[in-house]
Amino acid sequence: MKPTIAIREPVVDDLMDQTEKSLTEDQIEKVINEVIDQETGVRLQTYVNTCIHCGLCSEACHWFLSNDRDVSFAPVTKVKDTIWVMLEKKGKVDAAFIKRCSQIAHTECNVCRRCGMYCPFGIDIAYMMLVVRRICAKLEMVPLYLQDTVNSHAATMNQMWVKPDEWIDTLQWQEEEGQGYVPSARLPLEKEGAEIMYSVIGPEPKFLAQLLGNITVIMNVAGCDWTMPATAGWDNSNMAMYSGDFEVMARVERLHHETAQRLKVKKIVMGECGHAFRGGEYDGPTWLGWMSPPIPIVHAVAFYYDLLVSGRIKIAKKVEGPVTAQYPCNIIRNAGLGSKLRYIMNAVCEDFVDLVPNDRHAFCCNAGGDTINCGPPWKKIRVQSARLQSENFKRTGAHTIVTPCHNCHSGVEDIVDGYKLGMHVKFFSELLIEAMEIPEDLQA
Amino acid sequence: MYEFVSGPLVWIAFIIFIGGSLYKIYHMLSGAKKDMTLFRHMSLGHSAASLIHWLIPFNNQSMRKRPIFTIVSFAFHICLIFTPIFLLGHLILLDESLNISWWSLPEGVADWMTIIVIAGCIFYLVRRLTDPVVQNVTDGSDYLLLAITALPFITGFIAYHQLFAYKTILILHILTGEIMLIAIPFTRLSHMLFFVFTRALFGSEQGYWKHSKDW
Ligand code: HEM
Ligand code: SF4
Ligand code: SF4
Ligand code: SF4
Numbered sequence: 001m002k003p004t005i006a007i008r009e010p011v012v013d014d015l016m017d018q019t020e021k022s023l024t025e026d027q028i029e030k031v032i033n034e035v036i037d038q039e040t041g042v043r044l045q046t047y048v049n050t051c052i053h054c055g056l057c058s059e060a061c062h063w064f065l066s067n068d069r070d071v072s073f074a075p076v077t078k079v080k081d082t083i084w085v086m087l088e089k090k091g092k093v094d095a096a097f098i099k100r101c102s103q104i105a106h107t108e109c110n111v112c113r114r115c116g117m118y119c120p121f122g123i124d125i126a127y128m129m130l131v132v133r134r135i136c137a138k139l140e141m142v143p144l145y146l147q148d149t150v151n152s153h154a155a156t157m158n159q160m161w162v163k164p165d166e167w168i169d170t171l172q173w174q175e176e177e178g179q180g181y182v183p184s185a186r187l188p189l190e191k192e193g194a195e196i197m198y199s200v201i202g203p204e205p206k207f208l209a210q211l212l213g214n215i216t217v218i219m220n221v222a223g224c225d226w227t228m229p230a231t232a233g234w235d236n237s238n239m240a241m242y243s244g245d246f247e248v249m250a251r252v253e254r255l256h257h258e259t260a261q262r263l264k265v266k267k268i269v270m271g272e273c274g275h276a277f278r279g280g281e282y283d284g285p286t287w288l289g290w291m292s293p294p295i296p297i298v299h300a301v302a303f304y305y306d307l308l309v310s311g312r313i314k315i316a317k318k319v320e321g322p323v324t325a326q327y328p329c330n331i332i333r334n335a336g337l338g339s340k341l342r343y344i345m346n347a348v349c350e351d352f353v354d355l356v357p358n359d360r361h362a363f364c365c366n367a368g369g370d371t372i373n374c375g376p377p378w379k380k381i382r383v384q385s386a387r388l389q390s391e392n393f394k395r396t397g398a399h400t401i402v403t404p405c406h407n408c409h410s411g412v413e414d415i416v417d418g419y420k421l422g423m424h425v426k427f428f429s430e431l432l433i434e435a436m437e438i439p440e441d442l443q444a
Numbered sequence: 445m446y447e448f449v450s451g452p453l454v455w456i457a458f459i460i461f462i463g464g465s466l467y468k469i470y471h472m473l474s475g476a477k478k479d480m481t482l483f484r485h486m487s488l489g490h491s492a493a494s495l496i497h498w499l500i501p502f503n504n505q506s507m508r509k510r511p512i513f514t515i516v517s518f519a520f521h522i523c524l525i526f527t528p529i530f531l532l533g534h535l536i537l538l539d540e541s542l543n544i545s546w547w548s549l550p551e552g553v554a555d556w557m558t559i560i561v562i563a564g565c566i567f568y569l570v571r572r573l574t575d576p577v578v579q580n581v582t583d584g585s586d587y588l589l590l591a592i593t594a595l596p597f598i599t600g601f602i603a604y605h606q607l608f609a610y611k612t613i614l615i616l617h618i619l620t621g622e623i624m625l626i627a628i629p630f631t632r633l634s635h636m637l638f639f640v641f642t643r644a645l646f647g648s649e650q651g652y653w654k655h656s657k658d659w
Pocket of ligand 2: 060061062063074075078108109110111112113114115116125126129364
């Protein structure tokens with residue numbers, strides 16, 4: 001089979017460039033065969049032996065569609081250029097090849113699982129890309145910025161090198177911010193036996209602390225019995241799941257669940273993040289050999305849905321003008337929350353304009369699956385390859401795009417900047433805070 | 445030669461086809477047991493839902509997006525599987541040797557179904573040569589599989605119409621049919637065996653585990 005012609009602008013990534021120089025072919029061969037023999041089993045084998053090379057999956061991938069149907073971005077091509085070669089050569093490949101594998105699997109695929117939904121056999125190419133990432137991670141061939149977040153997870157058990165005192169300070173500061181809306185509001189730390197443990201991703205205390213103030217208001221107005229941990233284990237994000245460092249992934253997920261168990265809560269409610277939900281609900285438990293998480297995990301979209309349906313939060317004034325929403329893959333296609341997202345959007349917006357295609361068929365924002373965490377070196381191609389979704393946003397004519405996922409939020413902001421869409425990008429909680437009724441007895 | 449290919453070799457081909465298929469499925473299932481969570485993520489209901497959506501034409505987005513391909517693909521596979529099983533000529537031979545028989549297709553219909561299979565193979569061939577994505581993932585093995593699939597039908601068509609060299613073509617027909625059977629478990633034609641399982645897994649993961657759908 002002729003090699004794929006892939007034309008890319010050269011990218012300097014210090015870690016990948018350095019690893020390329022130091023990797024030996026023996027190391028590579030050993031790791032590839034180890035992972036393929038011991039970690040993938042018949043699943044990979046069956047996928048590879050069943051794929052009839054029909055190319056139907058290409059129609060699903062926004063990388064392929066946004067780059068004028070450039071063959072080198074088609075899902076089946078990504079498998080050809082990585083797994084097929086590894087299997088054919090029985091792991092005897094060089095460091096430059098592994099670097100290209102990392103480029104394909106880490107920076108040019110969001111493991112969004114859309115292609116699996118278009119393959120007549122249901123071949124899960126995202127799974128295969130995660131196998132490639134696993135191999136790359138074991139060889140330390142990981143984009144620098146991504147590896148930095150993994151190192152932070154490993155050292156601090158949060159993604160952003162947030163120190164324990166910074167965490168607690170931020171929560172106390174945001175409790176005060178929440179008290180600006182609801183003077184009696186509390187953000188209870190370490191309350192054993194509360195019904196809900198609320199957890200967030202590392203970037204919230206670091207860059208988006210106001211979201212913690214928002215949730216304080218929402219929880220208090222809704223009268224929820226909730227708490228947040230003061231110890232490590234508060235961060236539900238997991239970049240190690242995406243880099244391929246599954247050992248660190250498992251430590252992070254285990255600690256998150258154990259923290260909830262220590263606090264003896266009934267459920268974990270997560271902030272608006274897609275990959276965190278994937279890690280807590282699916283990938284983490286699977287790697288740990290659990291069928292499902294020991295304590296149920298509720299994503300913010302499902303949580304807000306419950307609050308709105310039950311009337312614990314009432315809407316005073318709907319947001320005016322056309323508003324649309326990104327459907328985050330990890331909570332919609334891969335968790336089935338599409339109709340709940342539409343419900344809450346309609347509940348708080350006068351004019352919710354849906355995307356086409358929507359729900360589980362909606363396209364990825366192209367930031368997910370770690371690609372945005374690969375950092376500035378890889379930004380240009382990422383934004384360029386989100387062209388399709390930029391056109392879908394544009395067609396809605398909305399003034400605001402709601403993104404109930406942190407990766408989507410940053411990714412959609414890049415799309416809005418890159419394609420000059422002139423739209424606002426907001427989390428759902430930001431709209432909810434504007435629209436919700438604060439009962440008189442709670443008001444300032 | 446005719447006696448050999450139409451006698452013992454038929455038996456050998458069927459034994460290899462059936463034995464090989466059972467072995468391949470057994471091998472896959474026993475290997476899958478090593479994966480701690482694989483079977484626990486499976487559900488019969490969601491597997492069935494996935495199969496229903498992918499075995500009925502236009503019952504999913506992917507098929508609706510490519511109507512021509514979908515029609516060709518279904519026509520091709522239906523004719524490919526049913527023509528040999530319900531062909532009068534095959535049934536007569538079966539009746540003569542084993543004394544069993546079942547309903548057969550009218551000959552004219554079977555003739556057209558053969559033409560559909562051949563046309564389907566030509567369609568796949570043209571795609572392989574012209575669609576850039578498919579071209580890029582094509583090598584000799586893909587053409588070989590197409591040839592293995594098409595040849596029994598091409599030779600069958602020629603033999604039925606007695607266009608030329610009847611005896612030789614008939615032998616070739618039987619031989620290529622046997623090659624096709626033998627090839628199924630050991631090449632990517634095994635997609636016939638694995639289709640149900642890959643669909644069941646993805647359908648279960650999407651439906652049972654992730655509360656979503658795969659169509
Ligand atoms: C119930 C059994 C089978 C199922 C469910 C099945 C399913 C499929 C599917 C989903 C494809 C992908 C492209 C398309 O939709 O056309 C395909 C392609 C194909 N199948 Fe099957 N198949 C079956 C049996 C067979 C058998 C028995 C053969 C031949 C011996 C065969 C030969 C082919 C060929 C030649 C292609 C096209 C390859 C290409 O694109 O070049 N199939 N099949
Ligand atoms: S998982 Fe998503 S990004 Fe990756 S190849 Fe499939 S459709 Fe493309
Ligand atoms: S659609 Fe499925 S079978 Fe066809 S090339 Fe893609 S992965 Fe292979
Ligand atoms: S960032 Fe958002 S849209 Fe993109 S993969 Fe995650 S959930 Fe999907």
